[in-house]
Amino acid sequence: MAHFRPVALAHASRLINHGPTVLVTTAHGGVRNVMAAAWSMPVEFTPPRIAVVIDKQTYTRELAMASGAFGICVPGQALLDLTYAVGGTSGRDGDKFARHALVAGTGPVLGMPVIEEGCAAWLECRLIREPHAEDAYDTCFAEVVAAAADARIFVDGHWAYRDDNTELQSLHHLGGGNFVRAAGNLRAAGQV
């Protein structure tokens, strides 16, 4: 999309700092997949590292382990139904991008699928193999090696949530298909 611009790696953690539900994308050996994940977080600013829980039963986990990489896309409110839908089906049953007419580009560093239409941002992530954490907690650590965001909502390295970009604002899964949307900037006293 013409609106996406690269995000400096030093700012990449901000893209998921606020706890949005994300889409995890994968590609390996000519197949690709996408799932929803409510459980992710940054773990380090520099180098930018994240953790995401990817159940060991999922096709996404299989593909991520095979390729050593995955993408994280931050869906806006426009993708509410899609986000819930891709969380409830398996890519083993067919290409979910095709099923949902989901357009994905190719990440610049790792070749992961990156979704820009309806999303506010994406991150390409190189898996850091941690067999114990993966096995015991389904927690996959990764380093962010490329990131981009929609300039209509991420400006000069910061999110800019405004009344005119609500469709790009994040989704936060309460459970069972009930989400809350992020809204209304609040500025804490004493901020610099």
Next chain:
Amino acid sequence: MAHFRPVALAHASRLINHGPTVLVTTAHGGVRNVMAAAWSMPVEFTPPRIAVVIDKQTYTRELAMASGAFGICVPGQALLDLTYAVGGTSGRDGDKFARHALVAGTGPVLGMPVIEEGCAAWLECRLIREPHAEDAYDTCFAEVVAAAADARIFVDGHWAYRDDNTELQSLHHLGGGNFVRAAGNLRAAGQV
């Protein structure tokens, strides 16, 4: 507070499923502390387990490692300024509860400080020692052993975000003291 009710452990992950910024509380050897953490997530439903990033430089980390436990409290929007304030100072410089006139009870299982006034929920967590993840990623894994939530916003095991309980709705840190608030239930198509 009279509004808090126990939450079944099977539902505990829902309390942070939507990625709120939380308060991490600790107590050991007669001292106690509280800090803000934007980086936390559930990692397992049953038994309920979570991960939270606690920098190894912090007093919170020192106390959590010493006691093998910490509390997670989910502040509502009423605690916006407090949440930001306790994220920017160290408990090594004095008791932050006293400094901010923050009232805390005592958790029923581990004796961790639990904040109910201004918060929507709390979880008492027993640290699961994972020296490598703690060292490499400042990521602390823990099992939730007790949880409670305000019955005005968590009903029958589910969040109930409504127009009449916005003060208890969650905060999501964008960075630098800018937060977005969770708002407006969205129901995905196809939910059961």
